[in-house]
Amino acid sequence: MSEEINEMNNSENKLPDSLDDHLRTMMAEKELNRFREQLPAEFLSDASEGLNQLKDNKQLESVLQNLNQQMHRQLAYKKVHKRKRSIGDLSWSYWAIIIILLLSMVGYIIVRMLIH
Numbered sequence: 001m002s003e004e005i006n007e008m009n010n011s012e013n014k015l016p017d018s019l020d021d022h023l024r025t026m027m028a029e030k031e032l033n034r035f036r037e038q039l040p041a042e043f044l045s046d047a048s049e050g051l052n053q054l055k056d057n058k059q060l061e062s063v064l065q066n067l068n069q070q071m072h073r074q075l076a077y078k079k080v081h082k083r084k085r086s087i088g089d090l091s092w093s094y095w096a097i098i099i100i101l102l103l104s105m106v107g108y109i110i111v112r113m114l115i116h
Contacts, residue, residue, distance in 0.1 A: 022051075022060070 054060050
């Protein structure tokens, strides 16, 4: 019974060979070990299934490049959208300040003309 539990724990943290080989080229052994500990079992099964569908490394590189570009686009959009939400639309504020300054100047000119 304890052997089955150990095998299940080891299989959860074990990466598929193709994924393990690819990650070894990208990161150091210590980082790879930390990465293995954080991975859920569902991710490992999905990753191995996806890697089995790819036929060569060129196809893998193009898929990785496309995913990376999509991720950067989504993150950039979210950053801009979040910044607009936090600051608000400042164009109305600018117009309000300009109108207040113009009204103040017109009021000053009228008061000055009435005094003289």
